[in-house]
Amino acid sequence: MGLHILNSIYCNLLIFxxxxxxxxxxxxxxxxxxxxxxxxxxNFVGLQNYGTIISNGDLPTYFINTMIMWLMGFIxxxxxxxxxxxxxxxxxxxxxxxxxxxxxxxxxxxxxxSAFAMLFFTLFSDSGPINSMLxxxxxxxxxxxxxxxxxxxxxxxxxxxxxxxxxNTTILLMAGMLGIDPSLFEAAQVDGATSxxxxxxxxxxxxxxxxxxxMITSLxxxxxxxxxxxxxxxxxxxxxxxxxxxxMYLNKHLFxxxxxxxGALSVFLFVITGILSLIVFKFTNSDKVK
Amino acid sequence: MDMAANTTIAGKQDTGxxxxxxxxxxxxxxxxxxxxxxxWFYVLFINATRSNSxxxxxxxxxxxxxxxxxxxxxxxxxxxxxxxxxxxxxxxFLTAGLATYFSAMTAYAIHAYDFKGKKFMFTFIxxxxxxxxxxxxxxxLQLIGKMGLDNNPAALIVPAIxxxxxxxxxxxxxxxxxxxxxxxxxxxxxxxxxxTFNQIVVPLMKPxxxxxxxxxxxxxxxxxxxxxxxxxxxxxxxxxxxxxxxxSADWLKFDMGQVYMMIAFSIFPVIIVYLILSKxxxxxxxxxxxxx
Numbered sequence: 001m002g003l004h005i006l007n008s009i010y011c012n013l014l015i016f017x018x019x020x021x022x023x024x025x026x027x028x029x030x031x032x033x034x035x036x037x038x039x040x041x042x043n044f045v046g047l048q049n050y051g052t053i054i055s056n057g058d059l060p061t062y063f064i065n066t067m068i069m070w071l072m073g074f075i076x077x078x079x080x081x082x083x084x085x086x087x088x089x090x091x092x093x094x095x096x097x098x099x100x101x102x103x104x105x106x107x108x109x110x111x112x113x114s115a116f117a118m119l120f121f122t123l124f125s126d127s128g129p130i131n132s133m134l135x136x137x138x139x140x141x142x143x144x145x146x147x148x149x150x151x152x153x154x155x156x157x158x159x160x161x162x163x164x165x166x167x168n169t170t171i172l173l174m175a176g177m178l179g180i181d182p183s184l185f186e187a188a189q190v191d192g193a194t195s196x197x198x199x200x201x202x203x204x205x206x207x208x209x210x211x212x213x214x215m216i217t218s219l220x221x222x223x224x225x226x227x228x229x230x231x232x233x234x235x236x237x238x239x240x241x242x243x244x245x246x247x248m249y250l251n252k253h254l255f256x257x258x259x260x261x262x263g264a265l266s267v268f269l270f271v272i273t274g275i276l277s278l279i280v281f282k283f284t285n286s287d288k289v290k
Numbered sequence: 291m292d293m294a295a296n297t298t299i300a301g302k303q304d305t306g307x308x309x310x311x312x313x314x315x316x317x318x319x320x321x322x323x324x325x326x327x328x329x330w331f332y333v334l335f336i337n338a339t340r341s342n343s344x345x346x347x348x349x350x351x352x353x354x355x356x357x358x359x360x361x362x363x364x365x366x367x368x369x370x371x372x373x374x375x376x377x378x379x380x381x382x383f384l385t386a387g388l389a390t391y392f393s394a395m396t397a398y399a400i401h402a403y404d405f406k407g408k409k410f411m412f413t414f415i416x417x418x419x420x421x422x423x424x425x426x427x428x429x430x431l432q433l434i435g436k437m438g439l440d441n442n443p444a445a446l447i448v449p450a451i452x453x454x455x456x457x458x459x460x461x462x463x464x465x466x467x468x469x470x471x472x473x474x475x476x477x478x479x480x481x482x483x484x485x486t487f488n489q490i491v492v493p494l495m496k497p498x499x500x501x502x503x504x505x506x507x508x509x510x511x512x513x514x515x516x517x518x519x520x521x522x523x524x525x526x527x528x529x530x531x532x533x534x535x536x537x538s539a540d541w542l543k544f545d546m547g548q549v550y551m552m553i554a555f556s557i558f559p560v561i562i563v564y565l566i567l568s569k570x571x572x573x574x575x576x577x578x579x580x581x582x
Contacts, residue, residue: 011411016449017418020429027428080323087316092309095316103568104324110564110571112512114530115556118537119334122549129333132348163327171575195312224422227514227530231537247424247515254428254519262428270425277420 021270028263034256041260049264058249059268065154065237066245069229070222072158073165078214080162081169086199088170089177091185105167113164113227120156121147121232147233150242157229157243165221169214176210177203209283216280220273226251334557337550345546360551367548369532370524371555377521378511378528381443386507389453390460390499397460398491402473412461419454423516431519441522450510456502463498501574504567508560529556 028049032042053059084105087093095101108116123130124146131143146152180203188198204211226247229237235252237244246269253262337345341356364371400412423430430449431440439445468491476486492499514530521527527535536544536552564571 014415014418014452016430016452017421017426020426020433021421023429023432024426093313093316101320101324102572104327106572107561107564108327110508110560112530112556112560114514114533115553118533119330119553121537122553123330123333127346129337129349136348168575171572220422224424226424231534234538250424251515254431259428266425266428270421273422273425274420281420
């Protein structure tokens with residue numbers, strides 16, 4: 001009986017997520033911001049907020065920024081994870097020190113993203129150690145300004161995301177690879193298939209469901225990209241807002257208390273992640289049926 | 291016959307050699323990748339031991355002797371880092387403890403009892419799990435404002451009691467390791483429901499609870515987005531917010547030794563704890579999660 005009471009307490013606490021969702025959607029239909037010292041609204045304006053964030057180009061730009069940085073991190077991440085996963089699970093390789101390597105590659109995942117970004121900022125600053133190393137090696141004559149070029153900033157963000165997540169992905173993929181029936185591999189070996197053939201013809205196709213799962217969960221995480229670019233660029237998304245992500249934009253509106261636009265942006269994000277989550281949900285459920 | 295025998299022998303030698311070559315390649319790549327993962331933290335450690343003037347001379351791979359000096363300077367500096375450490379620790383400990391205990395209990399209730407709406411509740415919790423916190427944070431801020439919890443760490447701790455992701459993990463783990471006959475046996479022996487949960491279920495769930503406690507702790511420790519929007523007073527801020535302040539300050543005026551020390555201070559405790567517990571953590575990622 002006691003457990004049932006606690007259970008309902010638990011559900012009540014979910015209010016902290018459901019009620020906010022409802023009020024966020026509600027807010028998105030109102031004009032509500034501060035202009036100087038005067039508070040404007042809240043006035044009901046219908047879908048105007050949605051129109052504003054799309055037509056002034058902010059939402060599309062930041063969406064594209066977010067996607068570019070996600071892809072730049074995700075592609076090397078998944079390739080690396082597949083390669084490492086295949087090696088770790090390959091019985092003919094019998095790699096030693098597996099525990100050590102797994103421990104090391106998983107390590108960056110637990111690091112405070114904001115501190116990691118701050119670290120990269122100082123390391124890659126004009127007078128930082130990376131620049132001084134590159135100058136000592138004679139790659140550059142004068143310090144390279146990593147923070148003022150669009151693609152270096154994006155690459156830094158993508159590198160950090162990749163470093164932080166490839167260990168996690170490797171371990172997930174390994175679990176998938178170990179779940180494949182070993183007799184399939186043996187049969188292929190008996191038939192004289194090379195390990196490359198085995199990888200492409202057996203491992204990859206059978207891994208498809210888990211690969212799609214990893215991709216979509218990573219995409220959902222990518223849409224929420226915030227800590228790294230926020231700290232790296234000090235919330236500006238510079239140069240020229242080319243590394244500004246959707247959540248950084250949301251954070252900006254929340255700080256300036258422009259609740260109308262923040263609401264519209266949240267609803268937009270909610271719809272996208274909702275669709276993506278439903279796909280994940282379907283995948284994990286169909287796995288269970290098997 | 292002869293030819294066939296020859297080719298199989300040749301084939302065997304070939305695979306033997308290629309396995310050897312592939313092993314070498316994979317070791318080289320693995321060592322390179324490990325280097326890439328550890329390099330940043332090594333530089334961080336080195337730089338945290340060097341003074342500002344040494345740092346301005348350029349990079350060196352050898353640690354220096356200013357570790358303690360940087361630490362005292364940082365401790366007596368303008369950023370309230372000891373406060374930040376205590377705030378981070380208190381919030382992370384409470385979050386981890388409450389989230390795992392209550393989530394395990396809810397998972398147990400759904401696992402071991404039959405009641406109306408059980409299926410609905412399970413789906414409902416999973417649906418909540420899919421909503422990212424960032425999406426609802428606007429409404430959340432207004433809600434805690436109305437509750438008078440703005441600028442109060444409780445606004446970060448209390449909602450964490452209901453943690454759907456932890457719940458889901460516990461439920462998956464129970465499905466594979468907790469036989470209902472055990473619960474029934476305890477019931478027949480006259481054990482109360484709470485006692486059954488605390489003295490029979492919790493010990494059996496230890497691996498899952500440990501893993502989730504660690505993950506909840508680390509998530510809370512590293513969380514920047516929500517705390518930055520909720521906590522405003524300098525004395526209430528957590529470490530990630532202080533890092534952001536360090537970034538937004540005119541950082542060239544800073545003693546770089548202190549900057550590195552501050553970063554090291556927020557990163558290294560987690561690394562040390564991780565190295566001690568890594569066996570559980572790496573194994574736990576897939577323990578109750580996705581099945582291939």
